[in-house]
Amino acid sequence: MSTKRRVTIAQIAEEAGVSVPTVSKVINGRPEVAPDTRHRIERLLHKHGYQRRVSQDEGPAGLVDLVFAEIESPWAMEIVRGAEDAAHEAGASVVISVLHTHAGPGRDWLERLAARRTDGVVIVASKLSSVVQAQLSARSLAFAVVDPEGEPAPGVVSVGATNWHGGLAATRHLLELGHRRIGMISGPADMLCSQARIDGYRAALETAGLQVEPELIRRGTFLVDSGHDHGHALLSLDDPPTAIFAGSDLQAFGVFEAARQRGMRVPEDLSVVGFDDLPLSRSAWPPLTTVRQPLQEMAALATRTVLGMGRGEPPETRRVELATELIVRDSTAPPRS
Structure with missing residues (x-):
């Protein structure tokens, strides 16, 4: 029985027409390589499934990278707590990076990461x-995605949550x-969690024999201003x-704020359900009915998984x-009757 031989840096260099040091x-994220040459080498690394050999003497770095698109939210703080625990x-320890874009990690971030050691990457x-x-x-880096x-x-x-079931239950x-x-009111149409919550909402209405009315479904961001603006639109x-x-x-x-500005009371004039169960939801007035998303548990599971993968332990499941x-x-x- 034959086994596939592991490709070497020398073989990649020969096929790319460059030197081994290049x-x-x-691989190590050094900047002094021309962009066209870098792209050619990266394509070959991907094509051959190259993985860097890790020295058994190195041991763990004692660092996990936690990468956010944005972090200006109590939601992100719950993720940080779970990963840190x-x-x-x-x-x-946890190293936090903020990309300020949902496009995912870019070349600059990858080059900074390659310049130091890490035991794994959790992308949020x-x-x-x-x-x-x-x-x-x-680069032989273990990685996982939270709430892709x-x-x-x-x-x-x-690692995600049962968003469809949450939308159904709410x-x-x-x-x-x-x-x-x-x-x-939901988030952007191209986000899986957003669409799943809408699908759960639709399923509950259809099961109850009610027609789904497009004018009652609004998409925005998951932030306060979006809820305020779309809340006004719905109540108008x-x-x-x-x-x-x-x-x-x-x-x-x-x-809540849109209703208050219109002279409406919650829940007497308008019932409101949220999604996440942030600590703020318990101290809001009135306390918020919401779907609990286990944010800390999601981050903790992803962190434990990448640390295990870094030790050579395969994950129990991929999804x-x-x-x-x-x-x-x-x-x-x-x-009101």
Whole structure:
């Protein structure tokens, strides 16, 4: 039985028509390589599935990289807490990077990463291109994605939540209270979690025999201003909803403010459900009914997984969705008769 031989740097160099040191510079993120040459070498590394040999004497670096698209949110802080707890248990520390874009890690970030050692990378709410995936693999870096923005490629470890079930549970709760005209505010259409929450909302309405009305579904960002603006838009309809399911707690807080500005009370005049169960949802007034997304657990699982992969332990599964749970508080009530 024959086995596939592992490609070497020398073979990559010969095929690319460059020197071995040039290939080594690309693998290690050194900047002094012409862009065209770098791209050619990276394509060959990806084509041959090259993985850097790691010295057994190096030992763990004691660092995990946590990479965010954005971090200006209490949601991100919950992710940080979960990652730090798991890293601390393993005797490691967390290095946080903020990309300020949902396009995923770029060349500059990869070059900075290659200039130092890390035990693994956890990428949060971003796209992961095939090029970045290949570059991480070529450097023998364990990586996982938390709450992936798009569909992860086969073989990529991802940790998310049961967003569809959460959307279903939130909408069913409002239906059981007697609401029949329910607004939905969610995030961008190209985000998996956003679309899954809308699909759960749709399924609950259709199961109840109600028509899904496009004017009641709004897409924005998961931030307060989006909830405020879309909340006003929904409440300005000729036949406004008696309840709104917001795709995040921050959006729900924006709906609270929109209702207040219109002289409406929550839940007497409008029921509101959020999604995430941030610490702020318990201290809001009224306390927010919301779908608990286990953010800390998601980050901790991804961190433990990449640390294990860095030690040569294969992940138990490549795709994990942790359960969501409806938490009923005081922001929902039966509609006015």
